[in-house]
Amino acid sequence: MPKPYYITTTLPYVNAEPHIGFALEIVQADALARYRRLFGDQVVFNTGTDEHGLKIYRQALARGQDPQAYCDGYAAKFNALQEALNLSYTNFIRTTDPYHVAAAQEFWRRCLAQGDIYKKNYQVKYCVGCELEKTESELVDNRCPIHPKLEIELIDEENYFFRWSKYRGALLALYAERPDFVVPANRLEEIRKFVERGLEDFSISRLKAKMPWGVPVPDDADHVMYVWFDALVNYISTLGWPADAETEAGDASVFERFWPGVQVAGKDNLRQQSAMWPAMLMSARLPASKQIFIHGFITSEGQKMSKSLGNVVDPYAVVAKYGTDAVRYYLLGGLPSYDDGDWSEARLAEFYTAHLANGVGNLTARVLTMAEKYGQGKIPARAPDALATAGFWSEYDAALAAYKFEEAVAAVNKFVARLDTLISSEKPWEKAKALEDISGLIYQLSEGLRQVGLAILPLMPVAGEKILYQLGIAVRALGNLAVEREWGGLAPGSAVKRGDILFPRL
Template sequence: MEVFRLATTTKEPVAAQVETAKSPKLRLREDGGLQKMTITTPLFYANGSPHIGSAYPAIAADVMARYARLHNAEVHYVTGMDEHGEKIAQTAASQEKTPQELVDSIAGEFQDLWEMLQVKPDHFARTTPQKHKEIVHEMWQRCLDNGDIYKKDYTGWYCVGCEAYLDQDEMSEGHVCKIHQKVCDHRSEENYFFRLSKYWDAVKKHVEETPDFILPTSRRSQILVWLDDENKRDFSISRASTSWGIPVPKDDSQVIYVWFDALLGYMSSLLEEDDPATLDSVLKRGWPAEVHVIGKDIMRFHAIYWPAMLMSAGLPLPKHICTHGFLTKDGLKMGKSLGNVVEPVPLVESFGSDAVRFFFGAGLSFGLDGDFSYEAFINKVNSSLANELGNLVHRILTLLRKNLQEPASALDLGDLAELESHPVRAAALRAPEAVATFYEQLEIPKAVTAALEIATVANVRMNEVEPWAKFKQGEEEKRTAIRELLVMAEGVRICALLLSPVCPGVSAKIWAELGLNEGAEGMEWSQTSWCWDAIPGLAAGKKPKPVFQRIDVEPWKGL
């Protein structure tokens, strides 16, 4: 993945696959520590039930939020809904509901799905509450006072699905929207406009001089094409064609354009209950964001319009806009007409949240388009969680609970100098730095691979030492077997912690089986350090429970 491959002086970590260590990390750290992270998903359009394309960025952002929490950082993970616009009004009318009734029901569906997926946002943004409306009005007034809002007639091709007037490069022949594959409406109306052209050069300069502002770098190139001087223009920020939105101040014949409105949801959602609804309050509650996670189809709004609006209002810009690709099914773009849409709720109900999180976190390169097939999904999850990690944990626990009567440290059974050079310990000492580097590059698949290197080394060691055989060969060999298994168990403990942002349920089960009651919620990054203390859950006790059940792929082939 070439997303973060820029020049840097970052110290190269000692890890198995650190060709990307030459890439810079996201700018998350201050004074050497990870102290704060505000990360946002798109605010999903509340026109229908959440789909797998909604779950994808939500999982990625949740992984990063959990990683930051391991460092005890101040985390503001924002997800939520964009609730205004003509399309929502049309959908509500077709269902004989009010727009508010529609968005209220959709909000419940999103929140239920996040709970199923163990996605834990700190803020669920909605754009219909009064405080959000007040923030939008203040933003409007700041831009107006700065001379950046004016009124004029406008004619163009409008896509209701995109809630936007489209440029020629966004339409195919016949004025068909390339995303929604529907003919756009030719409209003429009087709207309020934002002086985007006034900030065109400043936005372009920021993109050029801040090479990690838009990632991956290939998307940055697209933004710079859009920012060519020949394309310089203003954009419409009000609509007269619908009444479902926030009225323009002092002109309720029009509503504020959904994209001017919705982008401010990132900010208004940060307000606490007793905070006055002001932009100054937002600045004290986590703004600016460190990372916006968005799909590549909404780059123009986030990378051009949004920075210009913030500049006009005198507000700081987010640090990074990280764009992910589209999801396909068996190589084809998902669509209801093709009958190949993967619905997230049945997916979680069939396979569990950890399996879904693991595949979308570890099985797909974030910056690129990713393909889903049930067979690839099951094989990936089985290979890593069931075979490589789950089977290792089960073997360690089964052998120790049969042969270790009291909790013990490996130091009680071996020489320190020999134990310090143990290959599992060496892998566990390498992994945290490499995993941290990859998480902080949003390289989640590589973070997972670096963490699982501990399990890989432990499995190799298990087959070399054959502790099950040593338990039959006398007391000294038994001591050797126990010592080896105790070292492997400590490696597993660290591996589980490193994986906890991606699959918190599996990690919590591993720690619980090890007798560590903190679970995933009680883990801290400092606990990735090697520890020689006795692990309580390894001694004689009941038969261990599998931490991840292997999935039978046969029923899902060809689906």
């Protein structure tokens, strides 16, 4: 039976063009979704756009646009990443979608029924860029360090609040019981210490007269929901909660089958994803997320990329120059998964040359050329594994299980180097000239290349498919990866179909 697997990114605000930082997050999630599908899992992969809040409302007004029309335009730009980055998401949710609005309102009602929502006067310093309250300790010279060009605003109005403080003990118990709830461990420790210091109830509404662009609060026409309270609910509304119908008598709903899931988020989302959202779920009497992976920022000369700083890298432009697979491979393997990574096109070019043009691409051409030349274009009889393939897969699996994408890519690159070393040490051209039998070596190299093709399918889907096709294997006909990757899967007698160069030199 296929196992259900649910993974979701955060939803980017539609206040700016897509940038390379979000491309990192969604490619990481896509690699995991593709990896799980190779094992036969039934995958729901969610992404979308966060479309409410003061920041977006002001942007729309500044452009003389209706907020919904403004959001429509930006949502289309984010959805276009699917083609540019070859993304396999199944769901693209917008927080203005009617079904999400209805779900957010039902979620509110459930928290209200638990006594966790109340109204009081609200005075706080607020960063519109983050859409978050800020304490004095979080500000530098009375400015948000993430959005230093924006003035901190003072909000003074009556709002609804969520009793976050009530869930301090339950959150600490969750972190203690599930030490892998947040990955990496230092992020779990960071949020644990934050919660341990004490939680203050947070505002979950805004006066409609001042900020009308939000989900209406149930039974109160004067208020709309605060953007975070609404947006976080997308993780379950996309699964049909609460209104998903049973497909057949006795079948579990989509929500019941797929929740809890894995959330992928940036480090600036740590508090919302791993403390606010779990507390909200507890209030609504719903299970906590399965796991939350927190990645670092892509920086530019050490600074966070942001529109306000003018240092944003356009993923569409980078893809146009280097190709989708190359950009995916660099995002996954050329930057640290847990920490910040500084963007450099020069390093991208070096990575491309070393690991794609001279690595995977060159190996593919060498092996297929030898298979054609010395094997008459047919795969010879099977030969034993001389490449420690099982160890390679153990390293690869462990890396992806721990969200260490750069280690998974490094494992592939090392395996490619192992094949290159085998070619260099065995010198098949010399043995063939001396009329020695090299059929066993050709099989080992061809089967090793098949292993590379399988391993890069989640990372570089097109390149992986092309490698396998040239070895006579159709990706659509693949079975469970656990079986497919056993040594000897390449059938003797299969015809080799050498194609174009995978990664031309820059």
